[in-house]
Amino acid sequence: xxxxxxDKTHPVGTWIDTDTVEKxxxxxxxxxxxxxxxxxxxxxxxxxxxxCPKHPGxxxxxxxASGGATLESFVIYHQRYSPDFExxxxxxxxxxxxxxxxxxxxxVDDLAKLVIGMKLxxxxxxxxxxxFVPT
Amino acid sequence: xxxxxxxxxxxxGFSEISRGPIGSTRDAASAAVNAALADAGRSLxxxxxxLLARSPAKPxxxxxxxLQNDLGLHNLRxxxxxxxxGASAIQMIQQAAMALHHGMAEMVVCVFADTPLQPATATxxxxxxxxxPLTGIPQWExxxxxxxxxxxxxxxxxxxxxxxxxxxEYFGEFAISNRTWxxxxxxxxxxxxxxxxxxxxxxxxxxxxxxxxCAYPVNGAxxxxxxxxxxxxxxxxxxxxxxxxxxxxxxxxxxxxADRELRTGGQLAGEGAxxxxxxxxxxxTMCQFYDAFxxxxxxxxxxxxxxxxGEAGPYIADGNTRPGGxxxxxxxxxxxxxYYLQGVTPIAExxxxxxxxxxxxxxxxxxxxxxxxxxxxxDYHAAVILSPMGxxx
Numbered sequence: 001x002x003x004x005x006x007d008k009t010h011p012v013g014t015w016i017d018t019d020t021v022e023k024x025x026x027x028x029x030x031x032x033x034x035x036x037x038x039x040x041x042x043x044x045x046x047x048x049x050x051x052c053p054k055h056p057g058x059x060x061x062x063x064x065a066s067g068g069a070t071l072e073s074f075v076i077y078h079q080r081y082s083p084d085f086e087x088x089x090x091x092x093x094x095x096x097x098x099x100x101x102x103x104x105x106x107x108v109d110d111l112a113k114l115v116i117g118m119k120l121x122x123x124x125x126x127x128x129x130x131x132f133v134p135t
Numbered sequence: 136x137x138x139x140x141x142x143x144x145x146x147x148g149f150s151e152i153s154r155g156p157i158g159s160t161r162d163a164a165s166a167a168v169n170a171a172l173a174d175a176g177r178s179l180x181x182x183x184x185x186l187l188a189r190s191p192a193k194p195x196x197x198x199x200x201x202l203q204n205d206l207g208l209h210n211l212r213x214x215x216x217x218x219x220x221g222a223s224a225i226q227m228i229q230q231a232a233m234a235l236h237h238g239m240a241e242m243v244v245c246v247f248a249d250t251p252l253q254p255a256t257a258t259x260x261x262x263x264x265x266x267x268p269l270t271g272i273p274q275w276e277x278x279x280x281x282x283x284x285x286x287x288x289x290x291x292x293x294x295x296x297x298x299x300x301x302x303x304e305y306f307g308e309f310a311i312s313n314r315t316w317x318x319x320x321x322x323x324x325x326x327x328x329x330x331x332x333x334x335x336x337x338x339x340x341x342x343x344x345x346x347x348x349c350a351y352p353v354n355g356a357x358x359x360x361x362x363x364x365x366x367x368x369x370x371x372x373x374x375x376x377x378x379x380x381x382x383x384x385x386x387x388x389x390x391x392x393a394d395r396e397l398r399t400g401g402q403l404a405g406e407g408a409x410x411x412x413x414x415x416x417x418x419x420t421m422c423q424f425y426d427a428f429x430x431x432x433x434x435x436x437x438x439x440x441x442x443x444x445g446e447a448g449p450y451i452a453d454g455n456t457r458p459g460g461x462x463x464x465x466x467x468x469x470x471x472x473x474y475y476l477q478g479v480t481p482i483a484e485x486x487x488x489x490x491x492x493x494x495x496x497x498x499x500x501x502x503x504x505x506x507x508x509x510x511x512x513x514d515y516h517a518a519v520i521l522s523p524m525g526x527x528x
Contacts, residue, residue: 021272046389048271072391073294075286076342079260085280088342092279093269093290095391102270105279116297129278 020050023062031124034062035100044099067122068097069132071106074114094120094132107133138413138527140376142232143367146175146244146360147486152474154252154324157354160189160197164248165205167356171244175360176371179206182360184213184234184243188223190251190477191510192263198248213240220510221425222382223247224478225517229380231361241362247479248356259352259475260285260340267512271389284427285341285349287512291396292430293343298397298445303343305448307334309432310347310471312456317468319458319496324351325472348429350475357479359486364525375489375504378527379414379520381407387514400516401438401507408505409440412520413527416440419520420500421463421488422456423481425509426470432456435507436464439518463498478508489523503527 020036024047027034036045038052039061045052051060074092077085092106092114106114107123113134120132148170150163157163164187172178185208189198200216203209213234217223227245234240251262260283266276267287281287296303311331317323329347337345367374383403387395409415416439424435433447441462442450450456456464467473467484474480485504487493504521 024272044390046271046387046393047275048387048389070391073290073297073396075289075293075344076339077280077286078339078342079283079285081260081264081282082280085282089280091276091281091286091290091341093294099390099392101389101391101393102272103276103279103281116294 020060027062028130029128033065033067033122033130035065035096035098036060037063046100047102063098065096065098065122069094069120069122070097071114071116071118071120072101073116074106076111090114092132104130104132107131138378140364140378140522140525141380142228142235142361142377143364143525144228144359144361144375144377144486145367145370145372146171146177147483148172148174148358149483150248150356152353152355152476154353156253157250160193160248160250160356161199161202161205163250163354163356164198164202164246164358167248167358168206168244168246171358171360174372177242177360179208181242182208182244183211184231184240185211186213186227186231186243186245187216188227188245188247188478189216190249191220192251192265193249213243219515219517221427221478222508222510222515222517224482225506225508225519226382228359228361228377228482228519229382229517232377232380235361235363243361244358245361246356246358247476249476250354251352252354259349262352269512271387283341284512285344288428288430289341289344291513292428294396295430295433296343301445301448304331304335305433305452306343306348306429307331307345308448308452309429309456310334312451313426313432313465313469313472315457316466316496317472320467320473323468323473324353325468344428347471350427350470351472353474353476355474355476357476357483359482367525373490373523374525375486375521375523376525377519378522379408379410379412381405381409381411381518383407383516384514395513397434399434399438399509399513401435401509401518402440404507404516404518405439405505408518408520414503414520418503419462419505420503421466421498421505423485423504423506424465424469425478425481425507426465427475427509429471431509432464432469434513435509439505439507458496466493466496466498481506485521489521491523
């Protein structure tokens with residue numbers, strides 16, 4: 001894994017959210033993929049969660065992810081929406097082995113190799129972006 | 136014992152609807168309100184309730200609460216902007232019906248207005264080039280280029296194809312069904328007959344979606360006038376009676392197995408609406424679905440219990456939803472071929488059908504209409520059951 005540059009604290013832009021998300025970025029900035037979990041039981045929660053519904057009012061814990069994942073779905077962008085992204089490119093929904101879902105991209109030399117259910121492993125690009133590669 | 140209606144729609148009005156400039160969203164809203172009141176044969180002085188809805192892609196200033204002053208409405212007893220994204224239009228009807236039922240207001244006007252197509256945003260891709268959050272980390276998706284709404288919906292559609300081993304042509308069959316209806320609707324924007332070969336040959340936007348899987352944006356506004364059901368006979372237009380109302384918002388747990396792409400809150404919304412109306416899915420004689428993308432047509436048929444899980448594609452391909460089919464769906468062409476005004480398109484079409492004013496596309500049985508709204512990425516759902524009958528036996 002590659003460390004992000006110290007000044008790059010967020011993937012992009014400005015946004016407003018709860019303090020919970022700051023912790024996610026704290027770890028990501030150090031090249032660690034973590035996922036939210038219940039502080040009482042360690043049960044995995046989704047990245048959409050800001051508290052454990054069974055133990056409300058407590059800060060979430062952030063557990064290290066193994067990096068293993070499964071391709072839940074993918075799409076191929078043909079429409080150009082941004083000069084930063086040259087079509088065709090894939091956008092994927094992946095499920096970490098621990099359960100949480102996240103949008104990402106899968107590094108493949110041929111988009112035809114993408115199959116729902118394929119096994120993946122996480123990887124940090126030099127610039128700090130999290131991607132997934134087939135295992 | 137027969138079931139009495141909760142509310143009734145007695146006026147329907149449109150602003151100019153166009154791919155070109157029509158002025159501000161705010162002025163379009165006023166034009167639609169005026170047109171709806173004229174259709175109802177009433178004036179602004181009769182209105183004591185107003186509900187607004189706008190596109191989630193637009194700021195609140197686009198259609199502000201100041202609209203009251205634009206219109207000169209100074210004695211409102213009910214007034215709000217409804218914020219449930221694509222479910223807002225149906226929720227306006229629901230809120231109005233509840234207020235009317237309890238006597239909180241006597242005449243409520245609901246209006247949706249949007250002007251997404253401007254010189255700098257002249258296409259759907261440009262007009263809706265924003266990030267729909269799916270992961271739960273703000274702006275996370277930007278680094279992967281997941282812009283626009285087509286991508287998030289296409290992720291759901293792809294998972295549907297894989298789960299049910301369904302053919303991507305089924306999405307095209309829904310687009311063709313809508314287009315066939317649009318051919319009978321002089322107010323629809325895309326009326327040229329469409330074949331599956333033409334669909335398949337059309338360009339991909341975000342695979343598996345072709346451009347013909349996407350809603351057709353326009354600038355415009357639609358307003359309706361609602362009163363309590365016992366007042367409906369006083370109006371010139373035949374009433375559309377509200378019998379059932381439901382919502383379903385399942386949230387996104389963000390965990391594998393939640394399958395929010397395949398089973399949406401539409402199911403919960405449908406169950407609530409059917410129960411309130413005292414009917415079942417089998418009683419529905421036509422559907423007006425919120426179809427921002429073709430996939431919503433398929434998943435709506437399944438969520439609302441009209442076909443089994445994974446069965447929507449063959450059901451549509453067999454012609455059931457087309458003119459002459461067993462269950463007419465999106466009879467004006469829907470958002471795909473009619474015009475995309477985020478949830479008021481299906482409402483307007485339902486009212487026209489319930490009045491018996493749909494001419495060449497009039498359905499043979501307009502007894503029970505299911506009309507839906509869907510917002511977010513399959514997140515927020517609302518449904519109403521409408522009928523030309525004031526009481527359902």
